[in-house]
Amino acid sequence: MAAVRTSSEIGFNRAAIVAVLVVTIIFLAPIYWIASTAFKPRNLATTIPPTVVFQPEISPFVKLFAKRSQLRSPPTPEEYAAAPWWERVVFNGGEKIVRDGKGEVQWSGYPSRFMNSLIVAITSTVLAVGMGTFTAYGFSRFRVKGEADLLFFILSTRMLPPVVVAIPMFLMYRAVGLNDSHLGLIILYTAFNLSFSVWLMKGFMDEIPKEYEEAALVDGYTRMEAFFKIVLPEAATGIAATAVFCFITAWNEYAFALIMTSRRAQTAPPFIPSQVGSGLPDWTVIAAGTFLFLLPVAIFTFLLRNHLLRGMSFGAIRK
Amino acid sequence: MATTMITTLDRSSRAAARGLSDISIRNLFIIPTILFLIVFNIFPLIYSLGYSFTDFRASTNAPANFIGLQNYRDLLNDPYVWSNFAITAKYVIISVAGQLLVGFGVAMLLNRDIPLKGLLTTLLLLPMMLSMAVVGLFWKLLYDPSFGIINYALGLGTFEWLSDPNMALYAVALTDIWMWSPFVMLLSLAGLSAVPKHLYEAAAIDRAGPFYTFFRITLPLVAPILMIAVIFRTMEAFKTFDLAYILTSQPTAELISIRLYKMAFQEWQTGRSCAMAYIVLIMVLAITNIYVKYLNKVKER
Numbered sequence: 209m210a211a212v213r214t215s216s217e218i219g220f221n222r223a224a225i226v227a228v229l230v231v232t233i234i235f236l237a238p239i240y241w242i243a244s245t246a247f248k249p250r251n252l253a254t255t256i257p258p259t260v261v262f263q264p265e266i267s268p269f270v271k272l273f274a275k276r277s278q279l280r281s282p283p284t285p286e287e288y289a290a291a292p293w294w295e296r297v298v299f300n301g302g303e304k305i306v307r308d309g310k311g312e313v314q315w316s317g318y319p320s321r322f323m324n325s326l327i328v329a330i331t332s333t334v335l336a337v338g339m340g341t342f343t344a345y346g347f348s349r350f351r352v353k354g355e356a357d358l359l360f361f362i363l364s365t366r367m368l369p370p371v372v373v374a375i376p377m378f379l380m381y382r383a384v385g386l387n388d389s390h391l392g393l394i395i396l397y398t399a400f401n402l403s404f405s406v407w408l409m410k411g412f413m414d415e416i417p418k419e420y421e422e423a424a425l426v427d428g429y430t431r432m433e434a435f436f437k438i439v440l441p442e443a444a445t446g447i448a449a450t451a452v453f454c455f456i457t458a459w460n461e462y463a464f465a466l467i468m469t470s471r472r473a474q475t476a477p478p479f480i481p482s483q484v485g486s487g488l489p490d491w492t493v494i495a496a497g498t499f500l501f502l503l504p505v506a507i508f509t510f511l512l513r514n515h516l517l518r519g520m521s522f523g524a525i526r527k
Numbered sequence: 528m529a530t531t532m533i534t535t536l537d538r539s540s541r542a543a544a545r546g547l548s549d550i551s552i553r554n555l556f557i558i559p560t561i562l563f564l565i566v567f568n569i570f571p572l573i574y575s576l577g578y579s580f581t582d583f584r585a586s587t588n589a590p591a592n593f594i595g596l597q598n599y600r601d602l603l604n605d606p607y608v609w610s611n612f613a614i615t616a617k618y619v620i621i622s623v624a625g626q627l628l629v630g631f632g633v634a635m636l637l638n639r640d641i642p643l644k645g646l647l648t649t650l651l652l653l654p655m656m657l658s659m660a661v662v663g664l665f666w667k668l669l670y671d672p673s674f675g676i677i678n679y680a681l682g683l684g685t686f687e688w689l690s691d692p693n694m695a696l697y698a699v700a701l702t703d704i705w706m707w708s709p710f711v712m713l714l715s716l717a718g719l720s721a722v723p724k725h726l727y728e729a730a731a732i733d734r735a736g737p738f739y740t741f742f743r744i745t746l747p748l749v750a751p752i753l754m755i756a757v758i759f760r761t762m763e764a765f766k767t768f769d770l771a772y773i774l775t776s777q778p779t780a781e782l783i784s785i786r787l788y789k790m791a792f793q794e795w796q797t798g799r800s801c802a803m804a805y806i807v808l809i810m811v812l813a814i815t816n817i818y819v820k821y822l823n824k825v826k827e828r
Contacts, residue, residue: 224639224641227636229647231651232647232651235654236650238669238705241669242665256673258676339559342556343559343560350552358557358561362561363815364815367762369766369768369784369804369807369811372804372807372808375787375800375801375804377567379578380574382585399563399564432546460659463769481661516713520655520710524822524825
């Protein structure tokens with residue numbers, strides 16, 4: 209049936225398109241503001257009216273990575289001329305880069321927190337997706353007594369508020385010395401993501417036809433061989449999508465990291481807000497740190513776009 | 528024919544004899560996960576159940592004294608705690624209702640042929656993927672009374688968002704609406720695209736108005752999926768910690784998770800906070816139970 213469109217319908221359609229564009233701009237404005245502040249000179253970060261057009265600078269990123277201190281007196285022209293470009297941009301802001309006795313540049317707290325985030329997120333993702341894939345296959349292919357109850361139990365562990373779990377975990381970790389350690393956070397994030405990964409992977413496993421393995425079994429494969437050689441390659445897309453979701457969750461997690469780590473194993477989410485002290489914060493540096501931290505997730509969101517619905521609904525809605 | 532059959536059967540039974548039985552594979556695949564979750568999720572809860580009957584403080588070396596149900600009695604008689612629950616309820620209602628309106632509204636707008644629809648949808652989904660704590664922090668700058676872009680864009684002068692006790696909770700909810708409306712939008716889009724086209728065509732033939740079409744066709748068919756979104760967001764909003772903790776320290780925006788955090792890790796009332804954690808836990812399990820029951824009902828259709 210060919211729909212005949214009246215002019216008012218076409219007008220309504222145009223209005224809807226304009227509205228969508230306006231909404232998109234409003235929704236992206238905060239993210240744009242983070243990205244643009246990360247490239248502003250400090251004096252333009254907090255102006256009235258807000259600065260929209262400016263000469264982008266790299267100095268916030270230099271300041272993000274190097275330890276700095278206030279300059280008591282401006283550098284002499286010789287000092288300034290001898291300094292590399294990245295030191296000059298810090299001089300221009302009235303600060304200097306801290307060096308140790310041997311003249312080595314000192315790092316700020318950021319790079320190590322970023323590394324901690326990477327270590328914890330990647331390791332816990334590998335563990336959660338690895339275990340989750342096996343478990344999902346078990347639930348998908350074999351009869352399990354009380355399957356619905358077990359799956360509910362698995363899901364409910366994920367629904368617990370982090371602070372509720374963190375109180376006893378904090379006491380237990382303190383007793384065994386796991387506070388402020390990578391391993392401690394990795395265990396927590398693995399447990400947290402495991403339930404998610406089981407639920408999501410079960411959906412993907414259910415979609416792989418049983419006949420594939422049955423044919424392989426008839427051909428003389430053992431169940432294990434069939435799982436590794438037939439099922440896993442078929443599940444690759446699902447595994448990748450699940451892994452990206454787990455990575456993002458671990459990468460973004462705040463409450464456990466705040467409670468369980470303080471310095472050595474601290475990840476970026478509790479560290480970045482801790483830079484906003486009582487004085488006037490340098491928002492360009494915070495924006496630079498935020499920008500680098502959000503970048504991987506933004507990229508992953510684009511890669512995941514076709515799986516977002518499924519992942520965000522725990523595999524409940526598949527389209 | 529018969530010979531091939533026999534050799535096939537023979538090959539597969541030999542393979543079965545060589546490998547592990549299905550039952551042992553099933554156990555090998557499932558039991559470690561269950562054990563892991565019991566050790567790291569359930570055991571800690573049992574541990575804290577024990578502490579919830581004591582006056583234990585993790586900041587001192589004093590031994591824990593058994594005080595029975597005293598903690599629970601005190602908490603349930605504490606008007607302060609009740610106000611935290613009331614604040615949380617208010618927050619959940621505002622933020623979930625806001626997300627539902629914005630998310631479903633944008634989905635209705637997007638549910639048509641639009642150039643670059645895929646790209647626009649993905650861009651709109653970006654906020655919910657980002658770290659609440661880190662992005663929340665940046666909203667502090669956006670809300671700043673003197674140089675925040677929100678006041679500038681809306682022409683509000685030096686309106687206090689986060690430091691006004693009456694406004695703080697709404698400001699946190701507004702940020703939450705920004706972050707999570709995309710979630711409702713994503714689910715709504717799936718629901719809307721599943722509405723059969725012929726229903727709309729039939730309605731058009733009957734000259735049904737847009738309101739009739741919306742309330743009699745669109746809404747009833749999308750309702751189950753919207754319900755999933757609402758329960759899911761309710762559960763998450765009830766647990767909110769990061770965003771409110773980062774954005775404001777106003778007592779009027781002290782959600783139950785924040786109260787719990789302060790009780791446990793700032794006041795070090797470990798025993799009492801364990802009791803409080805249990806009260807919260809029971810509420811979350813109740814919502815989860817409703818959610819899962821509902822999910823199963825929807826799946827059966």
